[in-house]
Amino acid sequence: MKRTGRNRQEIAAGLAWAAIGLGAIAIAANYAFGTIIRMGPGFVPILLGALLAVFGVIAAWQGRREPEVSLDLRWRPFAFIIGGIVVWVLLIDHVGFVPSTVALVAISAQAERDVTWLETFLLAAGMTLVGYLIFIRGIGIPIAAFGS
Structure with missing residues (x-):
C-alpha cells in the first residue's frame, strides 16, 4: 500500500479530542458510576469521554495516511x-x-x-x-x- 504522507492537522485534532475525552473521564472518575438502570452522576460523562477519546484516536490514526491539506478557515x-x-x-x-x-x-x-x-x-x-x-x-x- 502506498503511503501518501501525514496530515498533521488531522492528527493534532484527533489527539486533542482524545485528550478532552480523557479529561472528562478523569474529572468524572470521582463520581458514582451506577448501572444502566440506575445511572449515577458519572455514567454519562465517563461514557461520552470514552467515546470522544476512542473517536479522537481513530481520527488521529487515519490522519497518518491522509495527505496534508491547506486549512480553509471560514x-x-x-x-x-x-x-x-x-x-x-x-x-x-x-x-x-x-x-x-x-x-x-x-x-x-x-x-x-x-x-x-x-x-x-x-x-x-x-x-x-x-x-x-x-x-x-x-x-x-x-x-x-x-x-x-
Whole structure:
C-alpha cells in the first residue's frame, strides 16, 4: 500500500479530542458510576469521554495516511454558530426554552448562505419540538417553556 504522507492537522485534532475525552473521564472518575438502570452522576460523562477519546484516536490514526491539506478557515459559520449559542444562553432565563431555541436555530442556520427561510423555520420548529419533548417533558428539566 502506498503511503501518501501525514496530515498533521488531522492528527493534532484527533489527539486533542482524545485528550478532552480523557479529561472528562478523569474529572468524572470521582463520581458514582451506577448501572444502566440506575445511572449515577458519572455514567454519562465517563461514557461520552470514552467515546470522544476512542473517536479522537481513530481520527488521529487515519490522519497518518491522509495527505496534508491547506486549512480553509471560514468565519461566517463560526460567527453565526457561536453567536446563536451566545444568544440562547442570554435568552433562556428571560424568555424560556422555546423562543431561545428558535432563536438559536434561526441564527445558526444562517451559517450557510444558501439556506432558505422555509428551511430555517422547519428546522427551528422541529428542533424546538424535539428539545421540548426530550428535555422538558421527558427528562423533566425545570426550564420554563415560555417566560421566566
